[in-house]
Amino acid sequence: MSSSLPVPLLRCPFDALTLDMISGAAVFVDREDGVTKAQKPFARVTFRNATGMATVAVWAECLPDFVGIAVGAPVAITLTREVGRDGTPEWRYKSIRPLPPNHAVAKEALPSCPVPRAKLNARTVALVAALSPEARALFDVITKTPIRLADGAPLAPLTSRYFDAPAALSRHHAVIGGLWWHSLQVTELAVALAAAYGASGDAPGLDLDAIRLGGLLHDVGKVIEYTWTGTLAMAPLSGSMSHMGFGLRLVTEALTRAEAAGQWAPTPRQAELAEHLQHCIASHHGRQDWGAIVVPASREALLLHQADMCSSHVQPLTDALVPLAEKGWVRVKEGWKTRMLFASPTVELPAAEPLVTLDVDLPSDAGEE
Numbered sequence: 001m002s003s004s005l006p007v008p009l010l011r012c013p014f015d016a017l018t019l020d021m022i023s024g025a026a027v028f029v030d031r032e033d034g035v036t037k038a039q040k041p042f043a044r045v046t047f048r049n050a051t052g053m054a055t056v057a058v059w060a061e062c063l064p065d066f067v068g069i070a071v072g073a074p075v076a077i078t079l080t081r082e083v084g085r086d087g088t089p090e091w092r093y094k095s096i097r098p099l100p101p102n103h104a105v106a107k108e109a110l111p112s113c114p115v116p117r118a119k120l121n122a123r124t125v126a127l128v129a130a131l132s133p134e135a136r137a138l139f140d141v142i143t144k145t146p147i148r149l150a151d152g153a154p155l156a157p158l159t160s161r162y163f164d165a166p167a168a169l170s171r172h173h174a175v176i177g178g179l180w181w182h183s184l185q186v187t188e189l190a191v192a193l194a195a196a197y198g199a200s201g202d203a204p205g206l207d208l209d210a211i212r213l214g215g216l217l218h219d220v221g222k223v224i225e226y227t228w229t230g231t232l233a234m235a236p237l238s239g240s241m242s243h244m245g246f247g248l249r250l251v252t253e254a255l256t257r258a259e260a261a262g263q264w265a266p267t268p269r270q271a272e273l274a275e276h277l278q279h280c281i282a283s284h285h286g287r288q289d290w291g292a293i294v295v296p297a298s299r300e301a302l303l304l305h306q307a308d309m310c311s312s313h314v315q316p317l318t319d320a321l322v323p324l325a326e327k328g329w330v331r332v333k334e335g336w337k338t339r340m341l342f343a344s345p346t347v348e349l350p351a352a353e354p355l356v357t358l359d360v361d362l363p364s365d366a367g368e369e
Contacts, residue, residue: 011051011105011108012026012049012051012079014047016051021081023077023079024077027048027049027075028073028075029046032044040060042060043058044058045058045093047077049105049108053111054091056079056090062093065095072109072231073099073101075098077095078096079093084338088338110175110228112176113176113177115181117177120177120184127188139216141258142217142255143159143217144158144159145255145263147253162179162180162220162223163180164180165180166178166179166222166232169226172315172316173312174232176228179222183216185307186215186219186304187212187307189215189311190211191211194206194300203299207300209273210277210300214280217277217281218308219247220247220250220281221249221281222243225246226238242293244284244291247281251274251277251281252278276300279296279297280298283296283301284301284304284305286308286309320341327344328342330343
């Protein structure tokens, strides 16, 4: 059913959990078509704006409303809140109409990392500062050497896309800046695991340079695997290989170009680190049936795999539970499924030690909130 209301000026308030009906502007960001058990067509559609997002079912009789409305378009929508089959409230589709392509809400199609860029900047600075001089030089060559990031595109350094790329299209760190955020989490977690082993004496001799380099660059292939113009999506090249394959290609190209230009002559230690880094990239999914090119063959690679698993699984739970007012066991909707999760009571933690500061190349707006 199409709406005859005037074009709304306000966002559709997806965070208004106490209202029975919401209306306003949003971006139509995703559509998944399917067929019911009765062989009737339907679609799952997702809308987003700065207040959040909602995924709703559109049944056969309403599918004509979406004719001519493309994914990525600004729209005016109305949703109602009703009790679903599982007993929990859910949004139901009511109406949609297109808005002008230049409507202000169009800029809100892509969610951004909730952590201020200044904080991500400080965490990056601290990790890079902890690298040895040889590892720091390797990191700089890989991240600053102009390379080919897309077919037909001019040469550009990894940092031109690293700070804005998402880490995924859904579930974990699927936001602008998500790759940067997730990579910091993985690196910090792996370093903490290594420090715990070092303090106990159970695993002496861990290579912290390899862990820091591997954590910061393990997912670097996602700067090629994904696109984030209008909507988060798989890039055209993504079917040719995984982000691990792309990551290996990018690191190899950066080092090869720098060496050919006379800007890089690795020491034996740097050559060893580069090889170890490539192994960490290739193995960080842990198992080949999970997408890894090879399984981890070093303690450092295994710690990075575990840290990657932790970051990618804990963050979605954090995103789901932290906004809730309820504590204890709560019923949480995850897409079209519902499951019980435990929301821990808030516990005040001691203040963290101040971070080391060091001048490193970061995006020009890295200090902006």
